[in-house]
Amino acid sequence: MRPTGSLHLGHYHGVLKNWVKLQHEHECLFFVADWHALTTHYDSPEVIQNNVWEMVIDWLAAGVDPNHATLFIQSQVPEHAELHLLLSMITPLGWLERMPTYKDQQEKLTEKDLSTYGFLGYPLLQSADILIYRANLVPVGEDQVPHIEFTREMARRFNHLYGRELGFEQKAEAAIKKMGGKKSRLYEELRTRYQEQGDDEALAAGQALINEQQNLSLGDRERLFGYLEGGGKVILAEPQSLLTVASRMPGLDGQKMSKSYHNTISMREDAESVTKKIRTMPTDPARVRRTDPGTPDKCPVWALHQIYSNDAVRNWVQEGCVSAGIGCIECKQPVIEGVLKEQEPMRERAKMYMESPSLVRNLIADGCEKAREHARDTMRDVREAMGLRYD
Structure with a gap:
């Protein structure tokens, strides 16, 4: 969520109530998107700085629980920026220019000069935000589904270009044996069904089988996912959209509650x-x-x-x-x-x-460190795949 102003009851009913529910059903990461806020507020950074901590308090007030979810600030996990940079090396310009929100936002925010690289590239930064955690589900409204599909395309493109490790098939076959005789045969059967018949149920069953294995390393697990689909090693996972129920919170004038309409009640x-x-x-x-x-x-x-x-x-x-x-x-x-x-x-x-403001800062510091642990693991694999590891 971008820190561009105080949160109102529209944010609560439209987003935060859903976050509170999801934190008990999934491993969730929620972050303050301060870099994203700069794409449209680059000339007024004080707006961002003043709102970050108040927004986090609003999350906590709504019932988002740091014991059940990881809360952090985007700019405090620099791996986001590194992955964004590396993905920009392989992103066709046309993919960014065709994003429906690109021209839409330029038309709506006519008072801003949005002919910047940051604004053009923000969907790619959004993809990096997701791919850095190998997220499988992203809670979005229908208007954001194209961004998730773009992220899936970026994961496919990256895996296609860099998911070929030396001796991949031999390593995948060795990983299959680690599953044991019965499960190895089931994996091979599901792989054949998917690759020869395009059986999506077989693909889903094969992925579930891999997830059940406790004795596989992360590398072996990724190899088996890639081998199952007939490709190479899956380095960046393709996320799915988790569609949220549209909630139109009415404002004080009957229109949708929005700061731009001056019809809000703050949380x-x-x-x-x-x-x-x-x-x-x-x-x-x-x-x-x-x-x-x-x-x-x-x-x-x-x-x-x-x-x-x-x-x-x-x-x-x-x-x-x-x-x-x-x-x-x-x-x-x-x-x-x-x-x-x-x-x-x-x-x-x-x-x-x-x-006690220090409480908020401490829990965000803890969340940033947890997020960085996930992000470092992904970047280690990304650097290795792109030939950027020198140790």
Whole structure:
């Protein structure tokens, strides 16, 4: 996530709630994308620096747990930049220019000069961010799927160019024997089915079989993955998109909650400010007077009731609005209570970190070191494959 401003409830419902869920289902790495923020905010770095720590506190407030996930800052793991540089040596220029977000962002951010290499190359940096951890799943919305497919293409291109080690087949055959007689025969059978018949189920079963083996080194495991697919050694793994459910958090004016629309409620905004914002929200323009009946579907407050109210409250709003039985201030009260109730544990979790900033810095330092351990392993193999190891 890019540190370009305080996080609001749209970020919470659209991203962070999903992170909290995923951290209990997978080994997760979540990072502050400060280099990515520079692609569009290169002329205002103070925006980035001021927001990094506040954003991490927002993550922690939302329930992201450093005991279950690795939290770190992108620029503190320099291996990202090294892999980005090395991948840039083999990336066709046309692959970057055809990215749908490249022209789209240039058209939207007309006030910025985005004719920079950093902006053109940011999808490749994004690929390096993923490939450096040999990630198998990346949680994204549909608009980001082309970036994951681009990352898959980069992994394929790299493996095709550099995944040929001397004596690969002999080493792969030796690795197969380490699996034991029964599993070796099953591996060979699945490999034949996939390569001769294109049986995707056989490929998946073969990959699962390799993952089950406890006695294989990382190198042997990668050789067997490559041998199974009929290629060389798999150095960079191809990730899959983990599509997240689209969540359109309505803002104070009924549009999608967004800083550019000035219609947000911050995740840790104080109760007085939240109450004032919701009480002054626009409502159905037909309700000029308290006695005028209204139409909930035409009122921005109704959109927030879909998020924060149960069926009984929504029925009460529906009936009261249409019959003018309740006023707009009455209608807004359950939303105010719902938002404040959602924010309460966030403020409570954040309190400890706000009172002791060193706690945040220490857990990020630990996360950076964990991330670097993963990244160093990958870069060792990448350098060796590209002929850049001299020890």
